[in-house]
Amino acid sequence: MNNREVARLFSDTADLLEIKGEAIYRILAYRRAAESLSGLGEDINEVWRTKRLRQIPGVGEAIASKIDELLKTGKLTFYEKLAAEIPPSLVEVLKVGDVGPKKAARFWKELGITTLSELEEAASLGRLRGLPGMGERSEARILESIQALSRRETDRISIGVAWPAAQGFLERLRSLPEVAAAEAGGSLRRMRETVGDLDIIVASDSPEPVMKAFLAFPEVERVRGQGETKASVELHDGMRVQLWVHPSAHFGTALQYATGSQAHNVRLRELSLAKGLSLSEHGFKPKKGKDIRCANEAEVYETLGLPWIPPEMREDRGEIKAALESRLPVPIALTDLEGELHAHSDWSDGQTSIEDMARAAAGLGLQYLVISDHSRSLGVANGLSIERLEAQRKVIAAAQKSVRGIRLLQGSEVEILADGRLDYPDEVLAKLDVVVASLHTSLRQPREKVTRRLLNAIRNPHVDIIGHPTGRMVNGREAADLDMEAILTAAVENDVALEINANPERLDLNDAHARRVVELGGLLSINTDAHHPDHFDFRRYGVGVARRAWAPAEAVVNTWPLERLLDWLSARG
């Protein structure tokens, strides 16, 4: 079993225990363990084999022995007993808005409902309204939520969709005269790869007109809830947006609160209580005396004796402890990127010419751009034969003459073939400035075989970067079955950089693996894999992943000035 599967089992266990009516802190313990496992950069099997399970935050004696049983036998007796008691399909029912554990338990016990479709049927037949505490309106609300759930393609929206959508809301809100400031919060601000909904926080001393303007935006399909400080809407495409409006005087605590993560906020509030202050979105409340209000976030952290913690690091993955001990790293910023090492042109499957790509990159202030088109065997992408690769070199040289302010380099995104060889012979690779080696085919090979292909590429002295190392797609294709610890370790040993592919549909490496690279002291490269000049904009998502991985600029090779980069490349052969 992999990390994700074990995490999923514990998160389902938590849901089932909650429906059963177990003590809440026992449930939270399972959720915390599940969160911790899904953010773990190391393979759980490796941690288990080396007897380090108890070092995982949130894993104590009981959960460690459950992981032990799970990895030893592939089964968990505790879960099987629980699933015999509470139908596991009720976990799906919990996804419906306004349905939590109490209602799910009631539907099941009183009406025999165990699945989403049974709930929908019961609601449309008016069978829910007879239950205690349920009326016609609750029933209608639940029915609407089920329909909204099916209208959404997936549970969570890609950040590549959510980010531009949020900018649209922010621009319009900021243009209102009553609005002093507007920011995105939630998992979007933390740059998670997917978001459940958009959270928008506005500073305004007259909330009414702001709220009114927001509810009247044309994309709004229905209003799910609305109060004095908070409104929640659903858009035509099923996306949910929440708006918080708070006075400017305590915008800091409001933004901090709305940014989360929930686990980070819980830790922060515990820390606050230890100082005799109760922290909420409105400010710090001392046991007696006046409330402390914070107009900006830095003041919130300062009140607790902490440096400001970047939103991407607020996941309760040790950031508060690190901040208390003054060892929180400064993560890379978008402005640290000096160049692009992985971009395509119309020589393979890119949409524009080398020259246009170069102009666009120069316009963004980049110092260098590597044109790395596909190699010969990738026919669907019009991969370059050795002859075309030679010819392309002359065209790049010509473009270099006509575009100023940027250094153009020739690279290649070389196929790692199904048998583990690279798509060009070594003497061809040796002539290239940069070699990005990637897997595109035969991703479903058994673990040992596909791992060996990547290790082979890493050990080739001409390979500089491994492109989108796992092949996974966000909300889509699963990662190849790889021994990641072996791959990351080998990359570090061979001084090969691992790509954080910044395309929001890829984001590969993910944050957990990238953090593991940083822990191991390895190198990363944030690459857009651009097929069009607009794609250079993906850099923000790649930087988001790197910041979530606590990566300093130093660890990312394309933050280096050109001379240093060239030295690194030539030292590698």
Next chain:
DNA sequence: GCCGTTTTCGGCCCGACTGTTTTCAGTCG
């Protein structure tokens, strides 16, 4: 069920909003 420069036992964040209620339970973030 986890965890400890307040603790190895007794704690474990805080508030808004809704619907069905006459004071609150449930859900959400």
